[in-house]
Amino acid sequence: MNTAISRLAVAAALACGCLPMAAVAQPTSAPAPTLAPTLAEARAFVAAAEKEALDYYIEANLIEWVNNTYITEDTDALAARNGEQGTQMQVRFAKEAAKYEAVPGLPADLRRKLDKLRAGIVLPAPTTAGAARELNEIATRLQSSYGKGMGLLGGKPINGSDIEEEMGQPHTPADYAEMWQSWHDQVGKPMKADYARMVEIANDGARELGFSDVGAMWRSGYDMPPDEFAALTETIWQDVKPLYDALHCYTRTKLNEKYGDAVQPGTGPIRADLLGNMWAQEWGNIYAVVAPAGAGDLGYDVGDLLKAKGFVETRADMNDTPETPETQRRGYWEKQMFRIGENFYSSLGLAPLPESFWERTQFIKPRDRDVVCHASAWDLDAKDDIRIKMCTKVNSDDFTTIHHELGHNYYQRAYQDQDFLYQDGANDGFHEAIGDFIALSITPQYLVDIGLLDPARVPSADKDIGLLLRQAMDKVAFLPFGLLIDRWRWGVFDGSIAPADYNKAWTELRREYQGIVPPVDRPDDAFDPGAKFHIPGNTPYTRYFLARVLQFQFYEAACKQAGWTGPLHRCSFYGNKTVGANLNKMLEMGAAKPWPDALEVFTGSREMSGKALIHYFAPLKTWLDEQNKGKTCTW
Numbered sequence: 001m002n003t004a005i006s007r008l009a010v011a012a013a014l015a016c017g018c019l020p021m022a023a024v025a026q027p028t029s030a031p032a033p034t035l036a037p038t039l040a041e042a043r044a045f046v047a048a049a050e051k052e053a054l055d056y057y058i059e060a061n062l063i064e065w066v067n068n069t070y071i072t073e074d075t076d077a078l079a080a081r082n083g084e085q086g087t088q089m090q091v092r093f094a095k096e097a098a099k100y101e102a103v104p105g106l107p108a109d110l111r112r113k114l115d116k117l118r119a120g121i122v123l124p125a126p127t128t129a130g131a132a133r134e135l136n137e138i139a140t141r142l143q144s145s146y147g148k149g150m151g152l153l154g155g156k157p158i159n160g161s162d163i164e165e166e167m168g169q170p171h172t173p174a175d176y177a178e179m180w181q182s183w184h185d186q187v188g189k190p191m192k193a194d195y196a197r198m199v200e201i202a203n204d205g206a207r208e209l210g211f212s213d214v215g216a217m218w219r220s221g222y223d224m225p226p227d228e229f230a231a232l233t234e235t236i237w238q239d240v241k242p243l244y245d246a247l248h249c250y251t252r253t254k255l256n257e258k259y260g261d262a263v264q265p266g267t268g269p270i271r272a273d274l275l276g277n278m279w280a281q282e283w284g285n286i287y288a289v290v291a292p293a294g295a296g297d298l299g300y301d302v303g304d305l306l307k308a309k310g311f312v313e314t315r316a317d318m319n320d321t322p323e324t325p326e327t328q329r330r331g332y333w334e335k336q337m338f339r340i341g342e343n344f345y346s347s348l349g350l351a352p353l354p355e356s357f358w359e360r361t362q363f364i365k366p367r368d369r370d371v372v373c374h375a376s377a378w379d380l381d382a383k384d385d386i387r388i389k390m391c392t393k394v395n396s397d398d399f400t401t402i403h404h405e406l407g408h409n410y411y412q413r414a415y416q417d418q419d420f421l422y423q424d425g426a427n428d429g430f431h432e433a434i435g436d437f438i439a440l441s442i443t444p445q446y447l448v449d450i451g452l453l454d455p456a457r458v459p460s461a462d463k464d465i466g467l468l469l470r471q472a473m474d475k476v477a478f479l480p481f482g483l484l485i486d487r488w489r490w491g492v493f494d495g496s497i498a499p500a501d502y503n504k505a506w507t508e509l510r511r512e513y514q515g516i517v518p519p520v521d522r523p524d525d526a527f528d529p530g531a532k533f534h535i536p537g538n539t540p541y542t543r544y545f546l547a548r549v550l551q552f553q554f555y556e557a558a559c560k561q562a563g564w565t566g567p568l569h570r571c572s573f574y575g576n577k578t579v580g581a582n583l584n585k586m587l588e589m590g591a592a593k594p595w596p597d598a599l600e601v602f603t604g605s606r607e608m609s610g611k612a613l614i615h616y617f618a619p620l621k622t623w624l625d626e627q628n629k630g631k632t633c634t635w
């Protein structure tokens with residue numbers, strides 16, 4: 001999503017967490033240029049490419065939408081063919097754009113568009129005969145072997161989504177270790193040779209486009225030299241690391257109390273399989289293990305509040321006929337949850353969603369066909385035809401997800417008047433951060449304001465630590481993981497991590513950044529990175545790290561504009577039109593300007609930084625330091 005042409009995949013990618021198939025180069029004919037290209041040719045090329053890309057995008061979205069909401073062999077075939085055409089187009093644009101990089105006197109705007117076209121592909125193939133086909137085959141094989149991957153629980157085979165869920169359920173340490181080891185051995189290990197070969201080919205392709213390697217190409221989408229961007233992410237990490245260290249220390253103590261020294265010692269790194277997640281990337285599933293006595297329970301659940309207000313979840317046997325009263329129709333109450341979400345944005349002064357949103361959104365799972373249920377936000381015509389695809393349930397998670405997905409839709413609509421190549425987030429962290437920052441505003445007071453929560457049931461201040469700790473177990477625990485995935489990949493692509501050291505380097509980074517270790521010794525031929533979707537899926541990952549940081553910057557800025565003076569985590573800017581007007585100014589810029597310009601418009605700062613996140617969690621940090629007194633908080 002960080003580049004203009006990946007805009008083509010934005011609809012499918014947004015909000016997903018699951019990202020689309022990596023764009024892989026297809027064979028192209030590349031005649032050697034005979035004359036130095038001119039400025040006029042560069043202009044003509046960009047104008048034509050932008051038009052062709054927009055035409056493709058509109059057509060592709062219709063196919064993708066139908067495929068996602070009506071999965072059959074036929075719509076799969078249409079989507080596959082269409083995706084291949086899109087990839088070919090992207091490769092053609094990237095190679096052509098590279099030719100104009102050295103044209104003298106390129107105006108900034110034209111250069112920006114050329115850069116977006118040149119870096120608009122995730123895995124570029126070189127023009128060498130057979131290279132594109134080999135790269136495509138390897139990338140497809142890696143993805144599909146991940147998709148078919150199986151682990152073991154109790155000696156029985158278990159598929160990927162089930163094992164992921166089981167890692168978050170109560171089990172014995174031996175069961176966790178079995179799931180962890182079997183998943184990493186059976187899914188990761190077989191990919192190693194393919195992955196090393198893929199790196200070689202794609203690096204050749206990146207060099208043909210004028211980048212030193214694929215990692216440098218990925219880092220080129222941030223309006224600064226690739227090395228400077230890498231340094232910036234490290235600076236942000238160092239800002240937030242003391243908070244992570246304190247959370248790690250406290251969590252380790254609680255796990256030690258639960259499991260004893262033999263399973264989890266009270267010092268050193270944490271065993272990776274005990275944190276409620278296959279990759280130890282978010283720890284919210286073990287919140288019950290760490291919840292502070294007396295302050296851990298908030299005392300209400302949004303799903304229960306909705307149900308108490310009469311929200312009825314659609315049942316499979318429900319009818320949807322003209323004779324049924326409106327409130328008994330399939331999806332009626334789920335739709336009302338979206339009305340609540342829209343109301344938040346309307347309260348900021350943003351225009352209501354278009355009527356087509358309500359007609360075309362998929363609110364609930366249809367009863368008679370297969371659909372992709374993972375929530376995503378779409379923008380079908382690069383104008384007003386915004387929609388969401390969800391299989392909504394009346395519960396707390398989906399209530400938050402709705403606010404999050406709508407963030408994408410409002411962003412998309414806000415930048416609709418930009419040139420097509422600029423219809424994107426200011427950088428790829430922005431798009432995810434908008435919805436998350438709005439969702440941070442779902443505070444108890446906001447729930448009172450919209451009539452869901454009785455004011456008498458607003459949790460007292462002594463519950464704040466529980467609320468913050470629950471948030472931190474996901475949002476803070478994620479930070480080092482969000483960083484290290486690409487730390488490893490950047491090293492692999494630039495050659496500082498050789499294939500023989502792939503696993504060793506991965507394990508070392510996990511220990512260094514996350515402070516975790518595998519539950520069992522890893523064999524020399526292991527390939528543990530392959531056991532995480534985004535590695536075989538070739539999805540750049542730094543965007544998720546950035547989004548976690550940015551959402552708190554946006555939130556802090558909004559609360560300041562709203563005149564909030566209390567503890568940051570209690571702020572809701574619901575109903576504040578100044579915030580809405582300022583936010584809209586940033587959103588409507590899209591990707592037309594370097595991201596610091598966009599950030600400055602809303603927050604007044606040109607720096608991405610972890611300081612707002614630190615501010616938000618400050619009361620928790622104080623409390624954690626108190627709990628950790630006398631402990632050695634290192635690993």
Ligand SMILES: [Zn+2]
Nearest residue numbers: 014015016432
């Ligand atoms: Zn999202």
